[in-house]
Amino acid sequence: MNTLTRRSFGLVLAAGLGVSLVACGEDAGEGSANGKVTITVNGQPPKTQPFERKIFDEDVAEFEKTHPDIDIQPREGFMDPKTFNSKLAGGQLEDVFYVYLTDPANLIARRQAADISAYVKDVPHYDELQPELKEIFTKDGKVYGLPTANYSMGLLYNRKLFTDAGLDPDAPPSTWAEVRDAAKKITALGNNTVGFAEYSKNNQGGWHFTTWMYSAGGDIAKQDGDKWVADFNNAKGKEVAQALHDMRWTDNTMGSKQLLVIEDVQRMMGAGQLGMYIAAPDNVPVLVNQFKGDYANYGLAPLPGGNGTLVGGEGYMINPKATPEKIRAGLEWISWKYLNPDRMESDLKRYADQDQPIGLPTSPPAGSSDVWTGDLRNQQVDLRAKYATMPVENYQPYVDGLADLDKKIEPPNAQQVYAALDNVMQGVLTNKDADIDTLLSDAEGKVNSALAQVK
Amino acid sequence: MSSTAVLAPDVERRPARAPRRARKNLRRAVTDNLTAYGFLCAALVCFALFSWYPIVRGVLLSFQQVNFVTPAEWVGWQNFQTLFADPLFGIAWRNTLLFTGLALVIGFAVPFAVAIVLNELRHMKAYFRLVVYIPVMLPPVVVAILWKWFYDPGPGLFNSMLRLVGLPPLSWIDSADTSMLSLVLVATWAAMGSATLIYLAALQTIPGELYEAAELDGANLWQRLRYVTIPQTRFVLLIMMLMQIVATMQVFTEPYVMTGGGPEDSTVTVLLLLYRYAFTYNDFGTASALSLLLFIALGAFSALYLRLTRTRG
16 A cells, blocks of 8 residues: 555545544434424334234334324333433434333423423323322423323232142232231242242332332321421331341241342242232233243232332323424324223224233233223223233232222332332341341431432 | 855854754654554544543533533532432442452452462463463353352352351352452452463563572472562562452442342442442432542552553563
C-alpha cells in the first residue's frame, strides 16, 4: 500500500467513524407519515411463547384493519427497570410501555410518563375500572396510565401433597396456625418435601413480608402529616417475624435452603416437593407451562388471617415525549386490546379453543383480567365459568374469600422498602438465634430513610 | 571586506530561513505521520466517546438529578447526603473492605503457594497448569451458579462431603457469619489461574544458583522461600497485590448472583449498592455519587500502582 493510499484509508476510516457516530445520535424519526400515526408498543410476548405471540400479532393486525389511521409497531418485552432509563434517554422507549403496579408512583414522581388527563375521558368504560387500580396511576388529580390486570395474593397449595398428608384439599388453611399444622404434616411425608416456602432475596422477601403484614392486619408504612414513616416495628411485625422464625426453626417445615426467589419456589412446587407458598393466581399457568405441573394438582385459597392482602398487577403508560396524536393512538390501542368488554367473550373463546388455561381471575387472556366493577365484572365472571378449561372448583375458595379481605397496595418507594425488609426475612430464616427486635429496628431505620425520599 | 560585512548577510538571512525550514520540517512531519494521525484520531474518538465522556458525565451526574425527559437539575451535594444518610452505605464499604481483606489473605497466598508447587513439579506440568487455569475460562455467572449448588445446605457438594466424614453441615452462603468467606472462596477459585501463571513465570526467572548457594549455606525449605523466593519475586507480588485490591473492591457478580446482598446485608458490596441505586431505584444521581467515591478510592490505589511501576522502570 503506497503512502497516499494509506493516508486516504486512514482519513476515510476516521471520517466514516465520525459519520457513523453522528448517525447513531440521530432520532429514529417521528411517527406520522401518509396521514397515519405510527406508535411503538411493547408487551409482545417472546417467540418462546408461540401461542401468546400469535394472539398478540393477530390483535395488532385486526387493530390496524379497524383503525386504518394507526400503525402499530410491536416490540418484544415488558418492563425492565435495568434498561428503562437508557431507552428513555436514547429515544428508544416505546410510545406505549408496560408497567408493574409498583412502577407508576416513581415514574410519575420523576415525570417519566405522559399526563393523559385530557385524553382519558375518551377511553371507553374508564369509569368502570376498579377505583383502587385507577388510583395507582393518578397523582394530584392527574392521570398517567391505565391498569390492565390485577391480582391479589393468596395461598397456593399442592392438592396431591395435601391428600397424601391426610389433609382435606377442599378445605385449605384459613389461619396461619392452620398453615403451620398443614406444613408439619406435609414435611412429615419426607423425601425432601417442604411444607411451606418463602422468598428472601432480591427484594422478594420484603415483598412477601409486606403481604404477611397485611394478612395479619398490620401495615408497612403510614402517613404522618406530609411524611411517610415505617409502621411495622410493632406487635404485628413481631408476630409475623416470630411466626416465620418458628416455622423455620421450631417446626422445621421450611427446608434448609434459604435465600430463595420466586423461580426457586416455583421449581419446588412444579416438582411436587412443596406444600404451600404465597402467590397470585398467575403463578398457576407458570407452574403448568414452565415447570410441567398439572392444573388438577393445585389449589388456591385466600391469604390466611382474614384481614387483608396485597394487590398488584400491570398496566400501560405513555412515553412522556409522545405527541398528542401518539397519546390518542396509544390510548386507543390500550383500550381496544386490554380493556375491551366487546372482545371479552371472543378473547376467552379463542384461548379455550386452544385448550389454554381459562378459569382463573387473571390474564392472559386480557378478557379475564380482574379490573372491572359492576355489571362488567359480573359479565366477566359468567363468561369465565362458561369457557373454563381447568378445574375452577380448585380455585373457588380464593375467589369466594377474596371479597372479605382488605386489598392494600404496595408501600411508597416499594423497591427500597422491600430491600430493607429482605433483611428481616433473611434474619429469621437463616439465623436460629435471630434477634427479632433488632432486625425490625434496623429495618425500620432503613425504611424510614427510603420513605424520606418519597415526593 | 570587514568581518561584519561578511557576517551581516548570514545574520540577516538566518531569521528568514529558519521559519521556512521549521515550517518545512513540520509539514514533512505532519505529512509523514498523517496516516498515523488518522488511525490515532479514530482511537481517540472511541476513547473519548466510550471512556472519557462517560467518566466526565458520571462526575456531572453526581451533582444532578435526572429523569432523561426534562433538563438535568443541579442539586449540589444532595446525592452525597442521600448516600451518607443510607445505613447501607457504611455496611457496603465495610463488607467491600472485608471481601478485599479476605481476598488478599486467601486469594493472594493460595495462587502463590500453588505456583511454587507447580514450579517444583517434575512430571505432568502442563496437565496441572491446565487444571489450575480451567476455572478462568468459565463465565463468572456460570461459576457463581455452580458454587451455589456446591453450597446448597441440603444436597450440596460440600455438605455432602462433610456428612460423609461425619462432620456437621455448614450454612455457607445461608448464614451471615460465613457468607462473605464463602464468596471469597468462589472468587479465589475462579481467578487464581491467571495469578498462578504470573507467579509461575516470575518464579522461573529466579536463577537456580541462588537456591544452590542457599542450600550450601544450609538453608531449609522455609528459609529458601523467605530469603530467596519472596525477595526475588517481591515486585511481581506487590503489583499483583495492588491489582487484586483494585479488582476485588469492584466485586459484584458473586454477591449479585449468589446472595443478592444477604443474609442480613452481610454481602452488600459497594458495587451491588451502586447497582441497586441505578437499576432498581432508578436514582442515577446517587448511583453516580457512589461511583465517584469508589473511583477516588480505586484511583488512589491505581496511582500507587503507576508510581511503583514507573519507579521500577
